[in-house]
Amino acid sequence: MTSKTTSWFTSWFDTPFYHILYKDRDDTEAHAFMDTLTDYLNIPEHGSILDLACGKGRHARYLNKIGYDVTGVDLSENSIEFAKQFENHRLHFEVHNMCNPYHKQFDAVFNLFTSFGYFENDIDNLRTIKAIKAELNETGFGVIDFMNSEYVIDNLVAEEVKTVDDITFKLKRYVEQGYVIKDITFKANDRLYNFQERVRGFTLADFELLFEQAGVYLLDVFGDYKLNKFNPKSSERLVMIFK
DSSP states (O other): OOOSSOOHHHHHHTSHHHHHHTTTOOHHHHHHHHHHHHHHHTOOTTOEEEEETOTTSHHHHHHHHTTOEEEEEESOHHHHHHHGGGOBTTEEEEEOOTTSOOSSOEEEEEEOSSOSSOOSSTHHHHHHHHHHHHHEEEEEEEEEEEEOHHHHHHTOOOEEEEEETTEEEEEEEEEETTEEEEEEEEEETTEEEEEEEEEEOOOHHHHHHHHHHHTOOEEEEESSTTOOBOOTTTOSEEEEEEO
16 A cells, blocks of 8 residues: 555554554544533533644544534544535534644534544644644643553453454554554455554553643543543553643
């Protein structure tokens, strides 16, 4: 697969295969998380939310449905093209690089479902936090929903085979130089494909350092989508609220 950029996530996230592999993601859980989160943050009625790295817009569409003015941005042109069919006067989608500040401020900026830590250059992680800070209005909150790296690494399933829509995906997971890596191999249309996902295994301490450097304040840390207390050993998620 060729791509205009060399970043792995541009080519992989832009393929239909990415969405096939992950099509069984639980919308009920995602919706309940959005209800809980917006309620906890007390986002004003009809408030504005920026969904950073929105993919095909599943969170953005639901946030719009429950009353918010939502902008979804993503680097994947194909995902944004798909999401645009759902646009209305209070739901908009745009191709945008989250390292750069968006031209508007919001009541909340959400970066959900481990959509952080993919960058080739470390500086881009800090640039993204600084961009989120710039995108928040005076009373706005930033939210990063990341994997709990410690838990994920401790419970890594080294090899897995998953068949979805008659495509058999072979998944291989390992840790290398601070990255949690997933090699994805499959055959489709008589062609062999190889993709790789690479996510920096950021810990809470790593994020705390980034927040300090970006000049934002960490307010709350939760360990799951019900906003229970974070435990580095047993929590599946690392949900951070900052401003």
